[in-house]
Amino acid sequence: MDLRNDSPTRFLLPAEAYRDPAWLEREQRALFDHTWHLVAAVDELTEPGSYVEAAAGRSPLIVVRGSDGVIRAFHNFCRHRGMAVVCAAGRTSSTLRCPYHGWEYGADDGALVRVPQRAGQFADVETERWGLVPASVGIWGGLVFAHPDDDAEPFDAFLGEWPQHIGSFRPERLTQLARVRIEGSFNWKLFVENHIDVLHLWYLHDRTLADFDHPRFQHRNLGGHWVSYEPLKGGEVAEAAITRGTTPIAHLAERDRTGIGAHMLFPNVLMASSSEFWISYAVSPLTPDRSVIDLRVRAEPGADAAELVAAARSFIDEDVFACEQVQAVLAAPRFEVGPLAAEHERPITTFHQHLLAVLEAGTVPEAGAVPA
Amino acid sequence: MTAVDTVGQAGSERATFLLPKHAYLDAGWYAREQRELFGKVWNLVAAEIDLPEPGDVLPVQVGCHPVLLVRGTDGVIRGYLNMCRHRGMALACEAGHAGANVRCPYHGWEFAADDGSLVRIPQRSGQFADTDPNAWALLPVAVQSWAGLVFCNPDPDAAPLEEFLGELPQRIGPFDPLRLTQVARLRVPLRCNWKLYIENHIDVLHLWYLHADSLGMFDHAGFAHDWVGPHWVSDEVLRPGADRPRGAMLPIAHIPDEERDVLRANLIFPNVPTSSSETMWITYQVVPTGPETSELDIRVLGEPGSQLDAESEATLLAVLRDEDGFAVEQIQRVLRSPKFAVGPLASAHELPITRFHRLLLERLA
Ligand code: FES
Ligand code: FES
Ligand SMILES: [Fe+2]
Ligand SMILES: [Fe+2]
Numbered sequence: 001m002d003l004r005n006d007s008p009t010r011f012l013l014p015a016e017a018y019r020d021p022a023w024l025e026r027e028q029r030a031l032f033d034h035t036w037h038l039v040a041a042v043d044e045l046t047e048p049g050s051y052v053e054a055a056a057g058r059s060p061l062i063v064v065r066g067s068d069g070v071i072r073a074f075h076n077f078c079r080h081r082g083m084a085v086v087c088a089a090g091r092t093s094s095t096l097r098c099p100y101h102g103w104e105y106g107a108d109d110g111a112l113v114r115v116p117q118r119a120g121q122f123a124d125v126e127t128e129r130w131g132l133v134p135a136s137v138g139i140w141g142g143l144v145f146a147h148p149d150d151d152a153e154p155f156d157a158f159l160g161e162w163p164q165h166i167g168s169f170r171p172e173r174l175t176q177l178a179r180v181r182i183e184g185s186f187n188w189k190l191f192v193e194n195h196i197d198v199l200h201l202w203y204l205h206d207r208t209l210a211d212f213d214h215p216r217f218q219h220r221n222l223g224g225h226w227v228s229y230e231p232l233k234g235g236e237v238a239e240a241a242i243t244r245g246t247t248p249i250a251h252l253a254e255r256d257r258t259g260i261g262a263h264m265l266f267p268n269v270l271m272a273s274s275s276e277f278w279i280s281y282a283v284s285p286l287t288p289d290r291s292v293i294d295l296r297v298r299a300e301p302g303a304d305a306a307e308l309v310a311a312a313r314s315f316i317d318e319d320v321f322a323c324e325q326v327q328a329v330l331a332a333p334r335f336e337v338g339p340l341a342a343e344h345e346r347p348i349t350t351f352h353q354h355l356l357a358v359l360e361a362g363t364v365p366e367a368g369a370v371p372a
Numbered sequence: 373m374t375a376v377d378t379v380g381q382a383g384s385e386r387a388t389f390l391l392p393k394h395a396y397l398d399a400g401w402y403a404r405e406q407r408e409l410f411g412k413v414w415n416l417v418a419a420e421i422d423l424p425e426p427g428d429v430l431p432v433q434v435g436c437h438p439v440l441l442v443r444g445t446d447g448v449i450r451g452y453l454n455m456c457r458h459r460g461m462a463l464a465c466e467a468g469h470a471g472a473n474v475r476c477p478y479h480g481w482e483f484a485a486d487d488g489s490l491v492r493i494p495q496r497s498g499q500f501a502d503t504d505p506n507a508w509a510l511l512p513v514a515v516q517s518w519a520g521l522v523f524c525n526p527d528p529d530a531a532p533l534e535e536f537l538g539e540l541p542q543r544i545g546p547f548d549p550l551r552l553t554q555v556a557r558l559r560v561p562l563r564c565n566w567k568l569y570i571e572n573h574i575d576v577l578h579l580w581y582l583h584a585d586s587l588g589m590f591d592h593a594g595f596a597h598d599w600v601g602p603h604w605v606s607d608e609v610l611r612p613g614a615d616r617p618r619g620a621m622l623p624i625a626h627i628p629d630e631e632r633d634v635l636r637a638n639l640i641f642p643n644v645p646t647s648s649s650e651t652m653w654i655t656y657q658v659v660p661t662g663p664e665t666s667e668l669d670i671r672v673l674g675e676p677g678s679q680l681d682a683e684s685e686a687t688l689l690a691v692l693r694d695e696d697g698f699a700v701e702q703i704q705r706v707l708r709s710p711k712f713a714v715g716p717l718a719s720a721h722e723l724p725i726t727r728f729h730r731l732l733l734e735r736l737a
Contacts, residue, residue, distance in 0.1 A: 029710070078715075079715040080714075080715045080716070081703065082703045082706045082712055083699055098581075099699070100581060121722075122716060123719065148711065
């Protein structure tokens with residue numbers, strides 16, 4: 001089941017990739033400006049007219065459920081002078097109004113529907129030209145994704161066959177019970193690399209993930225995306241260390257009731273699953289050495305949210321700690337990465353290959369196209 | 373000021389946003405402004421009360437130039453480049469009292485507060501036998517005061533401050549700031565380029581919307597504004613029958629009654645908004661601290677004996693920080709979006725932004 005690849009595992013990125021503002025600028029331009037971002041959950045947009053603000057890389061977005069129930073996204077800047085049209089979550093009955101000079105936009109189509117003092121001050125302005133700039137939206141598993149371009153690569157093509165490899169999980173049948181923002185002093189890629197590093201499970205998580213049978217860890221890349229599964233030790237249905245809630249997910253098959261999963265959608269949407277939760281935690285750069293993790297916890301409606309957040313954080317906090325330590329060392333002039341594990345760190349090499357391909361081409365490759 | 377007279381007149385010019393996006397983001401543009409604009413204009417650097425005693429010193433940064441303000445034994449405030457003529461050490465790193473001579477902490481050279489002359493070199497006969505002290509006085513920079521405010525222009529060819537201010541002192545209303553006292557100084561960090569805050573200050577249109585509640589009692593339709601050389605003045609009055617939160621500050625005694633319902637907002641070019649009401653006269657300099665950051669340095673002046681009460685402070689910060697500051701911080705964030713570009717401007721109510729941009733571009737050319 002492991003990715004078959006006979007080339008040696010290697011750490012392909014230079015130290016600059018983790019600390020240089022110019023490198024981050026390249027990533028923003030070539031990658032984040034033109035890829036799918038996890039920006040919301042359908043649970044955050046329950047009513048027609050409800051909206052949230054979000055960000056897709058450098059692009060601030062408004063994600064809004066229209067009066068027709070459809071979720072859409074627009075760039076969150078007023079076409080007049082650029083004020084953010086919405087600054088928090090809310091609900092509108094008709095239009096989105098910019099607080100700066102009162103321009104109003106239709107919540108269903110972004111059209112500019114009102115310019116105060118138009119006759120006196122904006123006589124020549126053709127309102128049709130100044131609607132909100134649309135972005136693209138895709139929905140999977142109760143999660144809302146957005147792409148800054150309105151002519152984006154189709155969302156289904158981006159997902160590829162990844163949704164067929166996550167076992168019996170149907171996250172859309174669960175409810176979002178918690179959302180937590182975690183900031184840390186590390187480059188976003190360190191957190192991704194840590195997530196797809198199989199080797200550290202034995203050591204960094206020796207207590208938090210002790211009940212799982214790491215030698216039987218299975219994983220594979222699907223293009224830049226990644227899926228994995230590992231069973232409980234002995235495969236018994238026992239209370240595992242990280243499933244401390246009280247409400248197992250009802251729809252799971254046996255395999256998923258007795259194991260955990262960790263997944264990734266390239267480049268920065270991380271996910272993990274247990275018998276009681278499905279968590280997503282997108283990691284986004286703030287600066288070269290600072291990132292933010294946007295953790296969302298989905299579970300059965302009656303589950304204990306605080307316990308599930310604590311369970312997720314038991315290992316996420318360990319990961320954050322490790323990434324911060326590595327980031328601190330990256331500044332040292334004599335630091336260099338040593339040899340990688342032949343198989344357990346192969347996903348890092350694959351991640352680097354995909355990232356470098358994007359940065360070199362300036363575009364995102366088709367899902368499944370691993371560069372030679 | 374002939375340079376300014378070439379700027380288009382209101383009514384004939386099209387309101388356009390002339391500066392490119394990188395003017396608000398780019399370190400290179402920021403450095404050029406520091407050099408060509410702030411290095412060659414009269415900068416507000418202090419208030420006279422910041423150096424109350426003869427012999428007091430205050431280090432300030434003026435564009436790229438470190439400047440030491442010194443109040444001489446004669447009571448006059450002067451400016452010198454804050455670099456010792458020996459090896460360049462800063463003569464003072466914080467406000468303090470030096471007395472008649474300013475002494476460099478590195479190797480003890482001493483300079484006269486009143487004229488910057490080098491008056492003492494320790495171990496002179498043994499170590500600096502050939503050194504002519506007359507050749508190594510502190511380098512002076514132009515410093516002048518107006519209305520209790522201290523300005524500095526690092527340009528050696530600077531025209532006098534009176535010429536730079538021109539008619540402005542007569543156009544700020546019936547206020548004499550010298551008859552007021554500073555009742556508070558507040559500093560507010562802003563995550564935006566300084567120009568965004570200034571553009572907001574001279575944008576008439578936003579009064580109706582962003583300040584719908586906080587300034588809704590004023591008659592914006594009667595808002596009058598004008599350019600005075602590179603500076604800008606404006607006033608508007610309370611709507612008939614309307615009132616506004618007046619706080620507990622003492623009314624300013626020396627202004628006539630008809631001034632009591634007037635709200636004035638002015639700009640001392642390039643970065644010092646001022647405003648006045650019945651109880652206070654304030655300056656709120658937007659100090660650039662980086663391409664994407666600045667600091668609002670607010671000085672509130674009031675009638676002697678007055679105090680900035682909690683209500684007055686809250687009313688002030690609601691407008692300057694929570695509304696204006698909030699809006700321009702949002703715009704700064706949006707500027708990084710690859711898809712953003714400024715749209716059409718209001719033909720009259722945003723025209724001051726166009727003129728402000730022209731004034732900047734002339735100086736950066
Ligand atoms: S910036 Fe939105 S109305 Fe002016
Ligand atoms: S640098 Fe000032 S005395 Fe040497
Ligand atoms: Fe981990
Ligand atoms: Fe304002």
